[in-house]
Amino acid sequence: MSFLTLTNIQKSFGPVQVVHGFDMAIEKGEFVSFLGPSGCGKTTVLRMIAGFETPSSGSIVIDGKDQGTLKPNQRNIGMVFQAYALFPNMNVHDNVAFGLKVAGSPKSETDTRVKQMLSLIKLEHLADRFPYQLSGGQQQRVALARALAVKPQVLLLDEPLSALDAKIRVSLREEIRQIQQQLGITTVFVTHDQEEALSISDRIVVMNGGRADQIGTPFEIYNTPATRFVASFVGTLNIIEAKVADPATGAVAIGNQQVSLKEQIAGMKGGDPISLALRPEAGSIADSAKGDTALTGEVVSTSFLGSVIRTKLRIGSDVISFDMFNDPGLTPPTFGDNVTLRFAAKDLLVIRE
Template sequence: MTTAAERSRPAETPSNEVVLEGVSKAFGTTTVLQNMDLTLTAGEFVTVLGPSGCGKTTALRILAGFENPTTGRVLVGGRDLTGIAPNRRGIGMVFQAYSLFPNMTVQENVEYGLRVRKVAKEKRRRTAQDMLEMCGLEQFGSRFPHQLSGGQQQRVALARALATQPEVLLLDEPLSALDATVRVQIRDEIRRLQQQLGITTMFVTHDQEEALAIADRVAVLNSGVIEQIDAPHEVYQRPASEFVARFVGTVTELGAPSGFAGGELAARQPGENLDTLFVRPEDLMLVPAEDGDCTVASQVYTGERTIIRAAAPEGDLELVSSVSASEAAGLVPGTRVRPQVISEPALRLPAGAAA
């Protein structure tokens, strides 16, 4: 029996490698992208992660054709698409705000791109039904967008983007308007469909957990520059810069002698020529000690682990540790503690290198 995915997939999938080559973008005197080089291999899922204003949505809009680069070019499957209109690029896009047509049914919304391309009525009807089936919406075709939940509307937007069989799928913060539970469900659905169809995908987000959970690789963008692009676990465990270490996940920053290889140390080390260690919560223990120079301030129970935060009296130093429930029992608020580094820090910078 032929599945919906098989009926919807082109007989021969074209090369859909994506390349942003030396792409810069300026709006007046403000440069938002600086000589960006980014390659997505065919079928790869890449998230572009960064804070507001870092240029991630601009990069996506340049790839989609809604903005032209100031310098550089865009290639898909080896074809230079720089300056080509969005509707001629073979790219599907899903927006944060769904952008569904309120006066059209779900079926009509999904068919819309096919109708614009003058696809025969029966073929576009069948394709739309296949897409709705893939997205778990086959029973909602006759409804209007306002009759659906936010999660269902985003599934319709995804089905519409996939209906035209695009070479590339772009998603611009598509989950930010959804509540936490639905966000995880739609995130997993997007990943399932992307893998099922083998479509090259760029996903823009400011949510670290989202970026790490869904991607083959994560590109961390800061002020228009890619600071690191790597597998999610590498970005978290081996950040390439202090910006990445601070932005992705949680770190405790500790001063340590250059020869320090792990173990207990005072939270405040004497001397000036100290390396800076960026330590993840799971790699930091808090050891009760009467002479400890930090005090446990709070415990946050998260189910599998408990997050312990301790602070120095001056308030300018915080230690964050992730421990088991049994370990947390001895770290009640008010307990004086000393940090113990139990694994290689995520990042070590030599004296004077940290900002």
């Protein structure tokens, strides 16, 4: 039986429905990320789990107990907010201890637990400092320690890294994942950053318009997107508009070139439009590149991105990007060059929706 279960969750604000029939079963100790653009409903679902919003219909069950009649302070939930929400008049020790004091924990037990939490986030030496004396990353670690101090059943994180600079974000997300695995706590993480979600999640829920477009592992979400939205939102992706040439053999026409798909396109007929997806890293223009499929096009731009060089090819009416590693010994193609992009046919995916 799943540890955290959301069944047919609906949420409306007045006449506007913002969450539609959301279903999710999360296992004990699992790290699940809700990923999507602003306004997709991910934070609303998180707030309903916490009890800050009430579902218009549906149920939320944690460890077999229905949470519907429970107020936020009656749910064993730890919450970390985007804006830290530390008490400015309390030092680090007292901020972490706050939830324990409210729960009536004896002082000796509270002090022991606070020391454990500060050791966990490696900030024991800052116990006497106030929030204004800490960096943004340190403040967020204190907020995490405060949420974990009360030993919650579920940890909720609402875009906790979005206010930090890029280098601190990467470091802190790895720290959050390490702590989560160490404690084995069931965690729901809300983010609009696909790299965050892909790098630390056991599973990802890609949300779009208040619905879960796809639920799967990072590998599944990235490599086999279920919808056009998921394909375009997660990672960089080429969307190629083609036409069916021969449905029996899987042949499609991209401009005046023809390739064969590995996927079945039964039910389609010759001349039908079809949308295909190809990741930039799937192709190579090296003569030695392996692949059973090739497309030839003209280079329209080359962008230096540090470790990667991204080149765009015009093939028929489509412009297709592909990536190559930055190798000082190789000269990248330049504008106007005609090159052949080689890739495996299995990497050319059919976008169904």
